[in-house]
Amino acid sequence: GESVGLHLPTLSVQEGDNSIINCAYSNSASDYFIWYKQESGKGPQFIIDIRSNMDKRQGQRVTVLLNKTVKHLSLQIAATQPGDSAVYFCADYSGAGSYQLTFGKGTKLSVIP
Amino acid sequence: KAGVTQTPRYLIKTRGQQVTLSCSPISGHRSVSWYQQTPGQGLQFLFEYFSETQRNKGNFPGRFSGRQFSNSRSEMNVSTLELGDSALYLCASSLRTASYQETQYFGPGTRLLVL
Numbered sequence: 001g002e003s004v005g006l007h008l009p010t011l012s013v014q015e016g017d018n019s020i021i022n023c024a025y026s027n028s029a030s031d032y033f034i035w036y037k038q039e040s041g042k043g044p045q046f047i048i049d050i051r052s053n054m055d056k057r058q059g060q061r062v063t064v065l066l067n068k069t070v071k072h073l074s075l076q077i078a079a080t081q082p083g084d085s086a087v088y089f090c091a092d093y094s095g096a097g098s099y100q101l102t103f104g105k106g107t108k109l110s111v112i113p
Numbered sequence: 114k115a116g117v118t119q120t121p122r123y124l125i126k127t128r129g130q131q132v133t134l135s136c137s138p139i140s141g142h143r144s145v146s147w148y149q150q151t152p153g154q155g156l157q158f159l160f161e162y163f164s165e166t167q168r169n170k171g172n173f174p175g176r177f178s179g180r181q182f183s184n185s186r187s188e189m190n191v192s193t194l195e196l197g198d199s200a201l202y203l204c205a206s207s208l209r210t211a212s213y214q215e216t217q218y219f220g221p222g223t224r225l226l227v228l
Contacts, residue, residue, distance in 0.1 A: 031214075032213070032214045034216060034217075036219070041221075042221055042222075043117075043203050043219035043220050043221045043222045044156075044203070044219045045219070046216055046217075046218055046219075049216055051213075089156065091156075093214050097214075098169060098214070099144055099146060099161045099163070099168060099169055099207065099209065099214065099217075100146075100158045100161065100169045100171065101146070101148070101156075101158060101205075101217060102158070103155055103156040103157075104155075105155050106155065
């Protein structure tokens with residue numbers, strides 16, 4: 001079964017606001033997490049990753065937070081733009097040394113102009 | 114650097130036929146993984162190839178198979194197609210040179226429709 005799941009299937013935000021997409025995982029042995037963005041008709045696009053020895057990592061307009069205590073991670077998008085409209089997935093590897101990514105169901109982000 | 118490429122992009126087959134999909138990884142990447150994406154099941158792992166050997170396998174029937182060539186290019190084959198095999202098939206590549214797990218980068222996918 002899945003070890004990664006998402007709390008909300010859809011999220012609508014106003015352009016310019018910040019977006020927060022949440023993800024829960026169940027495998028306490030997971031130590032590498034990846035966020036992907038998938039636009040309609042395209043493959044998943046890497047956004048940002050984080051390893052379990054970190055609790056926060058920042059990229060360009062995106063921040064990932066990892067809370068290992070409650071097995072939760074989130075993706076924050078600052079100043080959300082129409083181009084951010086997509087489905088966002090969190091994913092992790094199913095175990096040490098595994099290259100099998102387990103994906104959550106995804107959250108569809110809609111940006112309201 | 115060119116990304117992961119997949120061919121063909123679209124395919125229509127009928128039940129009982131077989132299909133072969135192709136994937137060329139990012140230059141220098143040695144690991145290729147395949148995923149199936151459907152509205153009902155989401156993204157599911159099929160298998161991973163590294164150094165021409167299958168290293169990981171998901172919970173799919175034996176009708177799904179694959180291989181990797183010495184140049185890291187990979188193919189997956191689905192025999193005796195069923196209607197439920199209609200999906201977006203995604204290929205992802207990774208360097209797999211380090212002792213720790215690395216990011217997988219996805220191609221655009223092959224959309225397979227089985228009639």
